[in-house]
Amino acid sequence: MLGLGLVGLAGALGGASLLRPRAKAPNQPPAFAGEMQAFLPAAEPKSATELVALDGDGRALRLADMRGKVVLINFWATWCAPCVRELPALARLAERLTETDFKLLALSSDRGGKRVVEPFLAKIELSGFPVHLDENGVTGRAFGVRGLPTSVLIDRAGRDVGRLEGSADWDGEAGFALIRYYLSTPR
Secondary structure (H helix, E strand, O other), rough: OOHHHHHHHHHOOOOHHHHHOOOOOOOOOOOOOOHHHOOOEEEEEEOOOOOOOEEOOOEEEHHHHHHHEEEEEEEEOOOOOOOOHHHHHHHHHHOOOOOOOOOEEEEEEOOOOHHHHHHHHHHHHOOOOOEEEEEEEEEEEEOOOOOOOOEEEEEOOEEEEEEEEOOOOOOOOOHHHHHHHOOOOOO
């Protein structure tokens, strides 16, 4: 009886399209299971907002200087439990992709800046993790970040191609495949 109900519902709603997967749109990454399912490709990739962030030495970070690279911008904070859980996976992803045109920018939203972030990273044994700061949340607001953690993916042309709100297993096969997909696109 339930099976007939689903078929009837599918027919009433325009055919059996509800019962089969939708075709992948052109220039869209493959669909994934698990946490990476939360990655939402941009309907129309657009030029990314320019970064207004600092490295650990107080130097300005400019997205324009990273053109030609695939950049994953991760917005996080030391007080955000899901962010802290995700950081080691991000570090492993970046390590795995060291010899590629991939750049991880993990931007801490902590208002205490470097004096808070560096000791925290050492405490969780990520002392080699690069310190990048969005102390006043300017970049987060410019990118429309609604909560932490949020990761925004920028392609080689400097376009915002999608985002994932919440933590994810970035160093798993699905996360690696997503980044590899964008690394395989022409510059």
